Amino acid sequence: MQLKTISDLLTQNTVIPEVEIKGWVRTFRANRFIALNDGSTINNIQCVVDFEKFDEATLKRVTTGAAIHIKGELVESQGKGQSVEIQVASLEILGDSDPETYPIQPKKHSFEFLRENAHLRTRTNTFSAVMRLRSSLSFAIHKYFNEHGFYYMHSPIITGSDAEGAGEMFKVSSLDPKNPPLTEEGKVDYTKDFFGKETNLTVSGQLEAETYAMSLGKVYTFGPTFRAENSNTSRHLAEFWMIEPEVAFMDLAGNMDLAEDFMKSVIKYILEHNREDLEFLDQRLQEEDKKKPQAERSDMSLIEKLNFVTDNHFKRVSYTEAIDILRNCKPNKKKKFKYLINEWGTDLQSEHERYLVEKHFKCPVILFDYPANIKAFYMRLNDDGKTVRAMDILFPGIGEIVGGAQREERLDILKEKMAAIDIPEEELWWYLDLRKFGTAVHSGFGLGFERLVMFATGMSNIRDVIPFPRTPQNAEF
Amino acid sequence: MQLKTISDLLTQNTVIPEVEIKGWVRTFRANRFIALNDGSTINNIQCVVDFEKFDEATLKRVTTGAAIHIKGELVESQGKGQSVEIQVASLEILGDSDPETYPIQPKKHSFEFLRENAHLRTRTNTFSAVMRLRSSLSFAIHKYFNEHGFYYMHSPIITGSDAEGAGEMFKVSSLDPKNPPLTEEGKVDYTKDFFGKETNLTVSGQLEAETYAMSLGKVYTFGPTFRAENSNTSRHLAEFWMIEPEVAFMDLAGNMDLAEDFMKSVIKYILEHNREDLEFLDQRLQEEDKKKPQAERSDMSLIEKLNFVTDNHFKRVSYTEAIDILRNCKPNKKKKFKYLINEWGTDLQSEHERYLVEKHFKCPVILFDYPANIKAFYMRLNDDGKTVRAMDILFPGIGEIVGGAQREERLDILKEKMAAIDIPEEELWWYLDLRKFGTAVHSGFGLGFERLVMFATGMSNIRDVIPFPRTPQNAEF
Numbered sequence: 018m019q020l021k022t023i024s025d026l027l028t029q030n031t032v033i034p035e036v037e038i039k040g041w042v043r044t045f046r047a048n049r050f051i052a053l054n055d056g057s058t059i060n061n062i063q064c065v066v067d068f069e070k071f072d073e074a075t076l077k078r079v080t081t082g083a084a085i086h087i088k089g090e091l092v093e094s095q096g097k098g099q100s101v102e103i104q105v106a107s108l109e110i111l112g113d114s115d116p117e118t119y120p121i122q123p124k125k126h127s128f129e130f131l132r133e134n135a136h137l138r139t140r141t142n143t144f145s146a147v148m149r150l151r152s153s154l155s156f157a158i159h160k161y162f163n164e165h166g167f168y169y170m171h172s173p174i175i176t177g178s179d180a181e182g183a184g185e186m187f188k189v190s191s192l193d194p195k196n197p198p199l200t201e202e203g204k205v206d207y208t209k210d211f212f213g214k215e216t217n218l219t220v221s222g223q224l225e226a227e228t229y230a231m232s233l234g235k236v237y238t239f240g241p242t243f244r245a246e247n248s249n250t251s252r253h254l255a256e257f258w259m260i261e262p263e264v265a266f267m268d269l270a271g272n273m274d275l276a277e278d279f280m281k282s283v284i285k286y287i288l289e290h291n292r293e294d295l296e297f298l299d300q301r302l303q304e305e306d307k308k309k310p311q312a313e314r315s316d317m318s319l320i321e322k323l324n325f326v327t328d329n330h331f332k333r334v335s336y337t338e339a340i341d342i343l344r345n346c347k348p349n350k351k352k353k354f355k356y357l358i359n360e361w362g363t364d365l366q367s368e369h370e371r372y373l374v375e376k377h378f379k380c381p382v383i384l385f386d387y388p389a390n391i392k393a394f395y396m397r398l399n400d401d402g403k404t405v406r407a408m409d410i411l412f413p414g415i416g417e418i419v420g421g422a423q424r425e426e427r428l429d430i431l432k433e434k435m436a437a438i439d440i441p442e443e444e445l446w447w448y449l450d451l452r453k454f455g456t457a458v459h460s461g462f463g464l465g466f467e468r469l470v471m472f473a474t475g476m477s478n479i480r481d482v483i484p485f486p487r488t489p490q491n492a493e494f
Numbered sequence: 495m496q497l498k499t500i501s502d503l504l505t506q507n508t509v510i511p512e513v514e515i516k517g518w519v520r521t522f523r524a525n526r527f528i529a530l531n532d533g534s535t536i537n538n539i540q541c542v543v544d545f546e547k548f549d550e551a552t553l554k555r556v557t558t559g560a561a562i563h564i565k566g567e568l569v570e571s572q573g574k575g576q577s578v579e580i581q582v583a584s585l586e587i588l589g590d591s592d593p594e595t596y597p598i599q600p601k602k603h604s605f606e607f608l609r610e611n612a613h614l615r616t617r618t619n620t621f622s623a624v625m626r627l628r629s630s631l632s633f634a635i636h637k638y639f640n641e642h643g644f645y646y647m648h649s650p651i652i653t654g655s656d657a658e659g660a661g662e663m664f665k666v667s668s669l670d671p672k673n674p675p676l677t678e679e680g681k682v683d684y685t686k687d688f689f690g691k692e693t694n695l696t697v698s699g700q701l702e703a704e705t706y707a708m709s710l711g712k713v714y715t716f717g718p719t720f721r722a723e724n725s726n727t728s729r730h731l732a733e734f735w736m737i738e739p740e741v742a743f744m745d746l747a748g749n750m751d752l753a754e755d756f757m758k759s760v761i762k763y764i765l766e767h768n769r770e771d772l773e774f775l776d777q778r779l780q781e782e783d784k785k786k787p788q789a790e791r792s793d794m795s796l797i798e799k800l801n802f803v804t805d806n807h808f809k810r811v812s813y814t815e816a817i818d819i820l821r822n823c824k825p826n827k828k829k830k831f832k833y834l835i836n837e838w839g840t841d842l843q844s845e846h847e848r849y850l851v852e853k854h855f856k857c858p859v860i861l862f863d864y865p866a867n868i869k870a871f872y873m874r875l876n877d878d879g880k881t882v883r884a885m886d887i888l889f890p891g892i893g894e895i896v897g898g899a900q901r902e903e904r905l906d907i908l909k910e911k912m913a914a915i916d917i918p919e920e921e922l923w924w925y926l927d928l929r930k931f932g933t934a935v936h937s938g939f940g941l942g943f944e945r946l947v948m949f950a951t952g953m954s955n956i957r958d959v960i961p962f963p964r965t966p967q968n969a970e971f
Contacts, residue, residue, distance in 0.1 A: 022643060024643075041932045042932075056709055056710035056711035057711055083931075083932050084932040111743075111934045112932045114932045115930070118930075120931075121931075136924040136925075136928070139706055145709065145710060148645065149645055151648075156646065159632075159636045163633045166499060168533075168626055169628075169633065170625070170629070174651070174695075175695075176971075177970060178971070185668070188666070188667050189666055189695065190665050192671070194674060195676075195681065197671060199672075205671045205672050212964065212967060212969035213969075214969060218651075218652075225971060228612075229616055232533055232617045234533035235533075240718065241718065255652070255688065266516040426589070447970075448613075450613060453591075454589070454591040454597075454614070455519075455560050455589045456561060456588070456589030456590075483648065484648060484706065485649070485702060487650060489690075491689060492653065492690075492691060492693045494924055
């Protein structure tokens with residue numbers, strides 16, 4: 018019987034005379050105990066070496082980071098901390114790791130240092146746990162939509178349209194950047210570019226997803242999106258992944274139901290499937306927290322925050338009600354907010370969102386019916402003429418995590434809204450076609466995937482939840 | 495009881511007094527029979543209208559493409575072609591569709607016309623079937639890897655490295671294209687660009703996936719990749735999706751086992767879950783085929799081709815054996831091949847690959863141990879010094895569908911191979927690190943997702959299997 022991964026071995030509770038495993042050395046203690054990891058679990062398997070049976074030269078090469086091949090007997094562990102261990106019968110060095118130069122030493126490294134070594138950082142417990150969770154969340158998302166009759170749709174990455182206006186875009190070109198062809202007026206002649214026009218990297222797949230919802234019914238995107246904004250913060254990436262479901266014949270109330278059920282479902286999935294990684298990260302966060310001044314510590318542990326989402330009903334509150342609450346709340350009156358809430362129409366900041374969730378309602382909150390002028394043109398105008406059928410979902414610790422809306426399905430009103438912000442109709446002729454031919458109520462939302470991974474792992478810098486982060490001045494690897 | 499989709503309704507076999515459905519009109523026949531579709535299945539539900547009960551003005555608005563809301567009784571169908579139908583009690587028009595201007599008429603449209611209306615083409619049977627299959631294949635892929643202990647890894651889209659040399663790359667920039675900042679030597683000064691260096695769109699996530707395999711063990715990517723090649727053919731896209739699994743401690747034989755099992759599994763998935771869409775496309779292809787001259791017709795129907803993959807062992811043949819077979823085969827001797835096979839070392843064309851699969855072996859074929867000089871630098875050199883541990887999987891009708899390799903894990907040989915093609919070591923320092931610290935045998939492969947969708951749907955133009963194709967001179971939508 019050949020078991021394949023350390024995860025498999027660690028769940029055995031019988032003696033197995035012959036097992037075989039390959040992995041990387043985490044530590045080698047007392048010339049006797051190898052802690053071996055192969056990525057299949059956060060736990061190492063202990064491999065016990067009788068150093069008298071192996072030559073010294075080989076044992077010297079058992080260093081942190083080395084790849085080795087172990088054969089031996091799986092037995093009940095004599096020591097603490099593990100139920101089984103391997104009594105090593107043979108040990109082969111597959112790949113050395115020079116302890117003088119190997120960057121990932123068995124000690125605490127700063128996250129900044131590990132970002133510079135992003136190609137090796139999943140060799141640490143924290144980053145392997147984060148990336149296993151990232152993978153699990155991805156699968157949970159696909160599984161949820163598949164089970165609920167949604168079709169996965171790949172919206173285009175390179176786009177000729179820059180109409181959504183969600184932010185600055187990266188240009189995509191194959192022209193000679195130094196000597197681009199020029200028109201007679203001296204402008205860059207994009208008719209000579211690869212696509213025969215100016216193209217950018219997408220900021221959202223929503224508009225394209227709407228075209229598919231209006232034929233296939235229920236669809237979602239899950240793909241990379243881009244912002245060329247020079248924001249060097251712990252919450253911004255130039256390249257990040259978005260999930261955008263879109264459903265025909267669904268109104269805002271249905272959208273809220275869907276989003277709540279979806280978020281609960283994917284978080285339940287990791288609570289069920291990634292318990293060990295979550296417990297490790299929960300512990301890590303609690304240790305981090307202890308170093309902070311009392312006022313900055315979290316009220317909830319990581320796993321408590323996840324349960325807070327799965328166990329509570331998401332409170333639905335109109336923007337107008339929320340403004341009333343915020344205007345009259347203590348931190349506003351005592352000027353504890355950085356941005357004070359004075360009047361209807363102002364956009365909410367993370368501090369306000371967190372107050373509503375953590376202090377006032379003590380549950381996840383869905384705010385809806387936002388002022389039209391702080392939301393996108395494609396959101397459905399309410400009869401009051403000043404609010405739109407938008408919704409944001411607010412989570413503890415993080416504030417807004419999901420943003421969505423019922424879409425404006427009425428051709429005339431959509432055209433008016435586009436005209437008001439100078440989007441030419443030719444630019445979005447295909448989007449308007451959806452309102453010309455068989456239009457219907459439809460809704461959807463967007464979830465920034467890295468925001469979800471941050472929430473689910475307790476990591477506080479978005480650069481630490483994506484394999485190779487792209488940020489201003491950084492596109493390494 | 496409210497059933498939600500037409501797919502749900504069509505699988506009922508009891509009378510249901512009150513049902514409710516929303517969808518788009520495909521046809522309205524004899525002022526009596528509405529064929530309604532909501533994207534949940536290729537099948538329409540027949541809604542029977544007693545025209546005396548509805549006002550003429552409403553019935554006139556029941557046109558192809560209109561969105562309507564039907565309430566009525568689900569009954570056993572009186573007519574042929576369906577088991578149940580709805581006796582309409584109420585009918586509401588949600589969105590009109592002007593029959594004079596609606597592009598998707600109930601008749602055969604050319605695929606070229608439908609490409610120009612890619613935002614509406616999933617309102618046809620063919621494209622809705624293709625895109626449902628695309629979605630199912632995506633899910634089958636994630637499901638397979640999840641069940642086999644792989645982690646999904648998002649490799650970066652914007653890359654600062656152009657070392658892989660898989661083809662021409664698109665430039666990504668946020669500099670002013672007309673007046674870019676220049677260095678003293680008059681070159682474009684990329685230190686002033688967003689990332690502080692020259693950046694491109696990725697051509698493959700493999701090298702980054704290797705970094706994760708060498709810590710997490712088994713990983714895969716599934717993301718967009720790009721080629722700025724001016725190839726205006728039915729087999730090339732500028733933007734397409736790739737699947738790239740990568741596994742530590744796995745050699746080429748293991749890679750072949752994995753690829754065979756994986757391909758069989760995803761195709762079995764659609765045979766089980768998408769029968770109706772496949773049967774429709776099978777039928778479509780047979781009708782297409784009838785119009786072709788005998789010599790160009792397929793030997794197998796679509797579903798036969800899928801079974802050919804799931805039911806046959808993939809024959810493993812070395813490149814050298816394959817060249818012997820091809821050099822001595824009839825079409826080569828009779829000069830029927832466009833490219834004649836004369837000597838060892840030549841690259842194979844689709845005609846040769848298809849000969850091996852369809853005529854010689856009559857099963858899917860895995861070719862391996864290719865000449866080093868026609869394969870990439872990172873493939874493991876064999877002891878003969880002239881072949882590498884590469885493999886290609888060949889399918890009927892299409893030729894190569896998967897390309898993979900065991901990777902060169904030896905630092906010195908990898909450095910030599912990089913030097914030979916002028917890749918500076920600084921460029922791939924992180925890739926070399928994997929061979930410096932705990933190196934081990936590892937392997938992986940790449941599957942162009944659209945090639946798989948073409949194979950699985952029988953579509954012959956790659957532009958017809960991706961929602962919004964990007965090709966030279968075309969980035970519409």
